[in-house]
Amino acid sequence: MGRTSKDKRDVYYRLAKENGWRARSAFKLLQLDEEFQLFQGVTRAVDLCAAPGSWSQVLSQKIGGQGSGHVVAVDLQAMAPLPGVLQIQGDITQLSTATEIIQHFDGCPADLVVCDGAPDVTGLHDVDEYMQAQLLLAALNIATHVLKPGGCFVAKIFRGRDVTLIYSQLRVFFSSVLCAKPRSSRNSSIEAFAVCKGYDPPDGFLPDLTKPLLDHSYDPDFNQLDGPTRIIVPFVTCGDLSAYDSDRSYPLDLEDGSEYKYTPPTQPPISPPYQEACALKKKGQLAKEISPQDCPMSTVDMLPQ
Ligand code: SAM
Numbered sequence: 001m002g003r004t005s006k007d008k009r010d011v012y013y014r015l016a017k018e019n020g021w022r023a024r025s026a027f028k029l030l031q032l033d034e035e036f037q038l039f040q041g042v043t044r045a046v047d048l049c050a051a052p053g054s055w056s057q058v059l060s061q062k063i064g065g066q067g068s069g070h071v072v073a074v075d076l077q078a079m080a081p082l083p084g085v086l087q088i089q090g091d092i093t094q095l096s097t098a099t100e101i102i103q104h105f106d107g108c109p110a111d112l113v114v115c116d117g118a119p120d121v122t123g124l125h126d127v128d129e130y131m132q133a134q135l136l137l138a139a140l141n142i143a144t145h146v147l148k149p150g151g152c153f154v155a156k157i158f159r160g161r162d163v164t165l166i167y168s169q170l171r172v173f174f175s176s177v178l179c180a181k182p183r184s185s186r187n188s189s190i191e192a193f194a195v196c197k198g199y200d201p202p203d204g205f206l207p208d209l210t211k212p213l214l215d216h217s218y219d220p221d222f223n224q225l226d227g228p229t230r231i232i233v234p235f236v237t238c239g240d241l242s243a244y245d246s247d248r249s250y251p252l253d254l255e256d257g258s259e260y261k262y263t264p265p266t267q268p269p270i271s272p273p274y275q276e277a278c279a280l281k282k283k284g285q286l287a288k289e290i291s292p293q294d295c296p297m298s299t300v301d302m303l304p305q
Pocket of ligand 1: 116117
């Protein structure tokens with residue numbers, strides 16, 4: 001597979017590079033904004049789980065007019081700098097990170113909090129959905145400290161079995177909650193985005209960081225809401241129908257038939273976790289894990305039991 005094959009299979013990946021976005025995710029936020037006018041009147045925003053930074057790029061370009069807005073970007077991973085974006089490297093489920101973010105908005109709250117956080121998926125769907133929900137709840141907890149009344153919260157969700165519980169929790173804090181699927185998000189993915197508008201916490205609600213951000217107890221009965229507590233939120237797809245379909249492959253000469261020219265990534269990863277393994281592989285020093293199937297019988301007997 002050549003380096004252009006991903007350009008062919010994933011049109012949004014290719015367009016991201018050609019348009020100078022650090023990741024194809026930029027189109028998801030742009031398509032959500034097209035539908036919900038997320039950036040209207042926004043001057044201060046928080047981008048949680050921001051690396052490599054395409055949502056921060058969009059935010060810094062779109063809010064506050066001519067980049068005069070204020071964006072705080074947070075991620076576990078280091079992110080290459082972006083003009084007008086203040087970066088915090090940390091885990092959003094940790095108190096220390098939450099406190100650092102909140103300090104930046106002390107006395108001057110944010111209009112918009114976005115979170116595109118995703119755990120490293122394991123393939124065990126229940127575990128992945130649970131981890132994703134914990135990220136969303138950590139983001140919501142931070143949002144309750146920094147959002148101004150009427151503010152907006154947008155977060156990635158996995159539409160799994162217990163998603164109605166998340167909607168119900170979000171409805172406690174926002175006057176409108178819906179679930180949106182931008183066209184650039186693959187149909188084959190359970191990813192969607194909760195779009196919550198009109199921050200309006202219950203009377204007497206006091207944001208509280210002393211409660212653990214991560215709640216490890218999981219009660220399956222508690223997570224099944226019925227009757228009036230079961231909230232079904234509207235599901236909206238967004239991105240014009242004429243927009244590219246993220247599940248299709250497109251020929252490389254998309255528009256005018258002119259000759260295809262490869263574009264390298266806008267911002268290569270600055271310290272990817274696989275860097276060391278690649279260096280070792282180049283030198284032929286990468287140890288190969290030995291599995292019993294790979295070994296002749298005599299060697300299997302010598303493996304530690
Ligand atoms: N919106 C980003 C963009 O446009 O470039 C892409 C975000 S990427 C899909 C998901 C990010 O979530 C990863 O960079 C990952 O490091 C981050 N992440 C996952 N768990 C996190 C956590 N607990 N705290 C902070 N960041 C986290």
